[in-house]
Amino acid sequence: MSFWTRITNVFRGERLNRDIDEELEAHVAEAVVEGRNEAEARRALGAALRLREESRDLRLLPWLDSLRADAVLGWRQLMKRKVTSASAILSLALAIGACTAAFRLVDALLLRPLPVAEPERLFAVSYEKPGRDGRPGVYDSCSYPMFQRWQSALNGQAELLAISYPQRVDLAYGSDQEMEKAHRQYVSGRLFPAFGLRPALGRLLSEDDDRKQGASPYVVLSYDYWQRRFGGDPGVIGRSLRLDAGFFTIAGVAEKRFTGVEPGTVTDVFVPITMKNPASLGSANSFWFHTMVRLKQGGAAEPVRDLLAASYRAFEEERLKGSFQVAKAGPVVEATLNLEPAAAGASRMQREYRRPLTALSVLVALVLLIACANVANLMTAQGWARGREMALRVAIGAGRGRLVQLVLVEGAWIAGLAAAAGGVFAAWSAPFVVSMINPPDDPARLVLPADWRVFGFSLLLTLTVTILFGAIPALRAAAVHPAGALKGGADPHSRRRVMNALIAAQVTFCFLVLFVAGLFAATFDRLNRQPVGFSPDGLLALETVASSPQLPAFWNQVADRLRSVPGVESVGISAWPMLTGEMRNHRISIGGHAPGDALGFTLAVSPGWLETMRITMLGGRDFRREEMDPSVAIVNETFARQFFQGENALGKSFEMIEGKGVRIRVQIVGLVRDAAYRNLRESMLPVAYLPFQTTDQEGAPAPLTRGTFLVRSSRRALMELAPVLRQAVSSERSEFRVSNLRTQAEIVRSQTVRERLLAMLALFFAVVALVLAGVGLYGVMDYTALQRRREISIRMALGARGGDIAVRVTSQIYSMVAVGATAGLALGVASVGSLESLFYQVKATDLPVLAFPSIALLAAALLASMPAVVRAVRTDPARTLRAD
Secondary structure, three states: OOHHHHHHHHOOHHHHHHHHHHHHHHHHHHHHHOOOOHHHHHHHHOOHHHHHHHHHHHHOOHHHHHHHHHHHHHHHHHHHOHHHHHHHHHHHHHHHHHHHHHHHHHHHHHHOOOOOOOHHHEEEEEEEEEOOOOOEEEEOOEOHHHHHHHHHHHOOOEEEEEEEOOEEEEEEOOOHHHOEEEEEEEEOOOHHHHOOOOOOEEOOOOHHHHOOOOOOOEEEEOHHHHHHHHOOOHHHOOOEEEEOOEEEEEEEEOOOOOOOOOOEOOOOEEEEHHHOOHHHHHOOOOOOEEEEEEEOOOOOHHHHHHHHHHHHHHHHHHHHHOOOOOOOOOOHHHOEEEEEEOOOOOOHHHHHHHHHHHHHHHHHHHHHHHHHHHHHHHHHHHHHHOHHHHHHHHHOOOOHHHHHHHHHHHHHHHHHHHHHHHHHHHHHHHHHHHHOOOOOOOOOEOOOOOOHHHHHHHHHHHHHHHHHHHHHHHHHHHOOOHHHHHHOOOOHHHHHHHHHHHHHHHHHHHHHHHHHHHHHHHHHHHHHOOOOOOOOOOEEEEEEEEEEEEOHHHHHHHHHHHHOOOOEEEEEEEOOOOOOOOOOEEEEEOOOOOOOOOEEEEEEEOOOHHHHHOOOEEEEOOOOOOOOEOOEEEEEHHHHHHHHOOOOOOOOEEEEEOHHHOEEEEEEEEEEOOOOOOOOOOOOOOEEEEEOOEEOOOOOEOOEEEEEEEEEEOOOOHHHHHHHHHHHHHHHOOOEEEEEEEEHHHHHHHOOHHHHHHHHHHHHHHHHHHHHHHHHHHHHHHHHHHHOHHHHHHHHHOOOOHHHHHHHHHHHHHHHHHHHHHHHHHHHHHHHHHHHHHOOOOOOOOHHHHHHHHHHHHHHHHHHHHHHHHHHHOOOHHHHHHHO
């Protein structure tokens, strides 16, 4: 009989039994025909039941048949206890779903290999050196002259690829009034051939597109963008687009599988690296892309790293000798160049969210352990309730292994159903979390396929969960002693010890989750309440570009037009909005002395900008309309304190050191309060505000191509003004166009996206952990009260009071809660060091941080114990003792 037939026979039990019975009857009938007596023939064949069983074993797989029978019995047990089973399935589903969602995020951002040829040969160049605050930091920026020096140093030993950071930029396929946003990335022409990619349409960039600066005005679209923007129209090849004030021709469309090398961003438009503007391309001080190395087949990374490191040091020494600008991250000799494996790509989002995702994964795993302990307690209690059944099975011949299988199969039903429900939760939650990573105007985009990697993880997780919560009940079932169980059961104290140990483990994990969640919530709260030094409420930022450079007078003309819009209180102009991460810095010289290592930061603003931002003026005056940069400056408190040692800075002068040692002398005409410049996490920077109007080398007003109009309004619904303001800008001067419009409050909130995400998810998991722990406590307390009802009745009959009974019922469990909380606190304090970079002005010893998990667990324990205490106190001794 074939193996497949034996498998199918397992699932056609009734028909197989009929076939066997018919065959046995056929043998008996044949014997009768041959002249034998029917009764004699049946005796000769043997017992019918034994014959049927032996025949069944030959025609099917016995182990599979026993598994099928246990699955049927397990399903019946679940249906018999619908409420209990549903609670177990739901608690596990939430934990399994959270784990699967966390894996999808971690896999998509950190683990999934790029869809290119041999991704394991890819490495990202980075270097570690001290940052502005003296702490070591990892950087990956590179200048094009440095990249060219590296290419010469490698001399073909490995392939070097330049890839700019993706930027969300303006582009147009028609007039400038039809501008739209897309993610643009400059790349080496060798990128596509090196990755073994083929065009979906047209051609891809090649090495020839990199040979001469500005000679290849071609772009390649990603397949995703081609479908989304053009609906897959093949006529897009040869079409022109306006990008970065220049015109480009669409040469081709990349393969569907390739969306760029930076997980978290889907690149829309690939541009040859030599089409970058000449100022950035030729400057050794312009760091605007990162570099990837593709090793040759069988090549080693260490020799390549040594060559790049030696070339890097030599280049930096030459660069710094020819410039007064010292690298703000410290001396070049302190830098260590590394080659980091980049099979999964290389992006700033990976670096920024690697540790947060790891922390959240640990929290999710702890919630899963709590859920497993909860279900294990539940199944353990049910296993003891079924002790006589198990003992009877052993007594009639069931093996210990069969009992283990019976309990594990029942657990597999719970885990399987929970995994199915958890998969639905993960399918929704993973994209939801991704949508929250970045601000709404530029959300992160991660590819989250439900493929074999996710399925394999879910399957492995389901098996692991089954073993985690099913092992203890299964082993307890296998260890049953028939005689003792049939006479009255095992020692109840042994039962309670197992359940109490699981409760202690639950409380430990729960306290740790609550403790870490409290730290994340406190970090977000501190950062969210961090004073910014200006009033973001009622403020709109209109980031504006001009199709051609426009004189400052025209920018002022547009500002005057905006002031006339109903509902507008005031308008100011700056080079960019505050807290967007943009910056400009210089070395500062006081009194003609040599500049120190400290940097001064600058921002160009118009008269009235300070009033619009509501930055308090401490002394001096605002800019006048005719004043231009460089001539005067308004400095903040930190600038005055750092460069003038606390003396009155009004009327004094300082010099800004530009590239090649050019000194620009500026007089201070105003002093203002500190305001957050680029990041909420860093301390207040020394900032000098300069006039928005600038002059060229001949002293004439210099035209500008970009700026930001800050508009303050008293309207509550600020965005209702957006269409009117956009129209006002373009109608006043047709060369101007609003490329981005956001509220300043939204920009401030974008500074806390990561912290808000961590706090929200951590608190969600904390609530889940607390509920699961509370349910576990309730179950054990209720079971304890039920098992001790005879003891409680005797004590009450002897005069024990309700308070004494309550203490008797809860003392042991509360001691387990105390033990678990202490262990959780120790683990929490020990783990804080690894998460320190994610916290802001928060310590593990802060009273609110310690109080949050302690009070939450105490409240959960009190609520969980109340039903059991009420039941114990209301016990009727006479009825209970009479029943026993």
